[in-house]
Amino acid sequence: MHPAYSVIFLTTATGAGYGLLALLGLLRALDRLPHDPAFGLLALGLSLALITAGLLISTAHLGRPERSWRAFGQWRSSWLSREGVLAVATYIPALLFALGWLVLQRHDGAWVQVGWLAAVMALATVYATAMIYRSLAAIPRWHHPLVAPGYLILALATGAVWLNAVLTPFTDSHELVKAICFAALAGGWLVKISYWRAIDNAQGESSAASAIGLGEVPGFDQVRPLDPPHVQDNYLLKEMGYTVARKHADKLRRLTHLLAFLAPLVLIIIQTASSGIVGLAAAALAAVCVSFGVIIERWLFFAEAQHKVMLYYGADRV
Amino acid sequence: MTSLPKVPTPKRLGLVIDLDTCVGCHACAVSCKEWNTAGYHAPLPDTDPYGKDVDGVWLNRVHGFETGLDSKTGGDGEKAGRTVYFPRSCLHCEDAPCVTVCPTGASYKRTEDGIVLVDEDICIGCKLCSWACPYGAREFDTDGGVMKKCTLCIDRIYNDNLEPEDRQPACVNACPARARHFGDFNDPESAVSKLTVERGGVELMPELGLKPTNRYLPPRQPAATGAVGRLDDAPTSGGFLDWIDRVLSR
C-alpha cells in the first residue's frame, strides 16, 4: 500500500497524543502527578496539539475536505466514522480535565476523576484507528490480530516516553512513569517482533487463479499474467501497488528496533543513572528517538502491506 | 446508510462473463468508458490523455492470462495451455465490504436490486472503499475528488427512453463475442441463472466469502470440444479422401 505521509503523520501524532492524554488522565486520577499547572500546561498542551495537528492533517488526504463533517454519520458500520466520532467526543472530557487542572486548579473530586473518562476515550479512539486497518480483509497484513494491540501499545509507549520527558524538569522521582515506559516499550517490541514474524511466514490465502475464479477448475488452476489491460500505472497500481524491496524493508526494520525500542530503553536507563542536564537530555532524546522510530514503523506498516488486487497485476499469492 | 440491506434483496442484478468465449477485444471496457463518461458517473476523467503519463478512470478493465500451464487434461496427455481474457469490474457483492467501511453513507447497496453505488454528492474521497474492495473495482477521480465504480448502467437498464433491447449494461450490448450476459440471479429462469448452472459459473476469490453476484464461466475443457482428438485420428473410411491421404502420406 502506498505510504501516504498524511496518514502516517495522522496515526503516529494522534497515537502519541492520545497515549499521553490517557496516561495523564489515569495518573492524575490516581494522584501520581505533580499539581504544578506549568507541568499541566506543557503536558496537556503537547498532547492536545499532537491530537489536533494529526486530525487536521488527516483531512489533507481527502478528495473533498470541505465535506469531512459527513464522516460522522455512519458510526454503526464504519470504523473510520467511529474514529471520527470518538476523536471529537474525546475533546469533551479532555477539555474539562484541562479546565480543572489549569484554570480552576482543582486537584480532587470530579475535576480529577474525569481523567478516567479522558483516558478510556483516548484509548478507544486509538483502537478505532487500528480497526480501520484491521477490518480490511483485502489486505491480509492489516487483517491480523496483532494490529490493534500494536497500535494501542505503541500509542502508550510514545505517550509514556514523552510524559517522562516533560516530567523530568519538574520532578526527579517519577519511577512509576519510567516503569510504564519500560513496560510499554518492551511490550511494543514484543508485539512488533511477533507481528513481523507472523507476516513473513504467512502463506497468502488467495492466488492469481482464485482471483480470476479458476482456483478450483481442473486443468486451469495454474495461471500467469499475459497481457496487462493498460501499460501505464493507474490508480490501483499507484495506491495499492506500492512495494518496498526486501533489503530496504530489512534495513528499516532494524532501524525501528533501534529507534523505537532499544534507544529509548537505554536512554531512560541512562537518565535514571544520571541527573541534571544529562538526565534531561537523555529523556528528551528518548522521546525524539521513539517518535522517529514509530514513524518508520508506520511507514513500513503501509509499504509492506500487500493488497489482493495485485493478484491481477502479477502477484502469485496474497 | 452504509449498513447492508437487512433482508435479501428481491432482485439480484448482475453479470455473467464467459471466459471461454471472451476474445479480449476491450470493446466492453471502451463502451463502458464511453457511456459512463456521459452518464451517472460523468465524467470519467483522463489525466494527460495524449502525453507520456496517460492515466484515467475506467470501470472495467480486461486482463489477459495464460492458463492450463502444467495440467494434463483431456485424457490424452496433451497440455491444455490457452489464453483466458478476464474482464474485471464491480461484482455487486452481497456482503460488500466497500459499503460497510464508508464513513459517509456515500457508498450503498440498493435494497431493491442489490446494485452497489456511490453517491458523488456525499463522497468525501477518503478512498477507504477502494482499499476494502479486494477486486480493484473502484477507481478514484482525482479531478472531482470522489470515488467511481460500475453502476451496472443503472441509467440504461431502467431507462424508458431506450429501446427495450438496449436496456442492458453498455458492456453487454457491445460484446461482439456474446461473452457477457445481464440479468437477475434470483430468477432461476433468467439467462444468467441458467448459464451459471449449466456451465458451472464461479465466484472470484470465494475464500473471502463476500458473495459476489457476478459469475464467470470457466473455459471449456479441451476434451469436450474434441479439437485435439480430431487431428490425431482421422478416420480411414476408404474412398476418395482415403486415397488422397495415402498418396500424400507416401
Ligand code: SF4
Ligand atoms: S466488487 Fe468491490 S466495489 Fe464491487 S461490491 Fe464487491 S467489494 Fe464492493
Ligand code: SF4
Ligand atoms: S471514498 Fe467516498 S464512497 Fe468511498 S468510503 Fe470514502 S466517502 Fe465512502
